[in-house]
Amino acid sequence: MSIIVIKELTKDYGDHKGIFNLSFSVKEGEVFGYLGPNGAGKTTTIRHLMGFLTPDKGTSSILGMDCRTHSAEIMKQLGYLPGEIAFFDGMTGMEFLKFMGEMRELKDTTYRDKLIEQFQLDTSGRIRKMSKGMKQKLGIVSAFMHNPRVLILDEPTSGLDPLMQKTFAELILAEKAKGKTILMSSHSFDEIERTCDRVGIIRRGDLVAAEDIHILKEQRRKTYLVTFDATSSAEEFAKLKCFDDITVNGQRAKVSILGNVSSFVHALSNFTVLDLDTENSSLEDIFMQYYGDSQETSKSL
Numbered sequence: 001m002s003i004i005v006i007k008e009l010t011k012d013y014g015d016h017k018g019i020f021n022l023s024f025s026v027k028e029g030e031v032f033g034y035l036g037p038n039g040a041g042k043t044t045t046i047r048h049l050m051g052f053l054t055p056d057k058g059t060s061s062i063l064g065m066d067c068r069t070h071s072a073e074i075m076k077q078l079g080y081l082p083g084e085i086a087f088f089d090g091m092t093g094m095e096f097l098k099f100m101g102e103m104r105e106l107k108d109t110t111y112r113d114k115l116i117e118q119f120q121l122d123t124s125g126r127i128r129k130m131s132k133g134m135k136q137k138l139g140i141v142s143a144f145m146h147n148p149r150v151l152i153l154d155e156p157t158s159g160l161d162p163l164m165q166k167t168f169a170e171l172i173l174a175e176k177a178k179g180k181t182i183l184m185s186s187h188s189f190d191e192i193e194r195t196c197d198r199v200g201i202i203r204r205g206d207l208v209a210a211e212d213i214h215i216l217k218e219q220r221r222k223t224y225l226v227t228f229d230a231t232s233s234a235e236e237f238a239k240l241k242c243f244d245d246i247t248v249n250g251q252r253a254k255v256s257i258l259g260n261v262s263s264f265v266h267a268l269s270n271f272t273v274l275d276l277d278t279e280n281s282s283l284e285d286i287f288m289q290y291y292g293d294s295q296e297t298s299k300s301l
């Protein structure tokens, strides 16, 4: 059963800005990563789902209800983390959570308190004095504390340090295990690959892909920077056929592999390796790798 459904959604801001004929859906219990570079249209899509914007064309619905006309009913079952958090600056963190809890008629605060502890959030200070990361943690607690069935999270890890990013990933996996349906946007493939089942890639307002994460991972090219003990070792290694591409520069080799790395790792074990590093593909690399620069590859689900 599809919980979030977007059909031919269009918001044209002019000058090729906005979103164009977007169609995709998120099934019950699925974690959907909504990936795209700055200005791609992620927030615009999410703002339609929240009922904040009227589309030029198309529709969006959550739990079978139209996002524009039924936003009040949808909100009762929704947790939302905005990209830019505008809180009531004069309140303390706890006053804000209590205020939001009252709006949602939250009686049992056990889960709220567990989240506060999990994210090591000090709720006693005034929001205006909080750092970006602290505000983000407050936003996360507020989005999840009432145990909503559906979560929409706009760049949830922005401002979080690596430890808190890990805590956040654990939270998503725990919520997924409870059967929650989650859509979250991000700039970074690496960030969402641990938690998402499926990924939609948006570029210049067009959905260029919506794929199972395992398929994307298998197709993804990985680059390894290997330092051998000698130039001769690097040259000898380059003669093997356990990679797609290699560039040798003295003792160093840049090795590119598509998919399974096991034969590369196996071959490497016969050499003396002084250093091994990985180079992550940028989002743009991933786009180019999968789809080139063609817009004809666009497809919808």
Ligand SMILES: Nc1ncnc2c1ncn2[C@@H]1O[C@H](COP(=O)(O)OP(=O)(O)OP(=O)(O)O)[C@@H](O)[C@H]1O
Binding pocket: 013, 017, 018, 036, 037, 038, 039, 040, 041, 042, 043, 044, 045, 083, 187
């Ligand atoms: N109200 C508006 N009027 C005109 N242009 C807008 C408006 N809102 C957004 N845009 C433009 O639409 C495009 C998509 O913006 P959007 O905020 O949806 O991107 P995004 O993918 O969320 O980017 P980011 O990762 O930077 O948050 C951008 O070029 C943006 O400048």
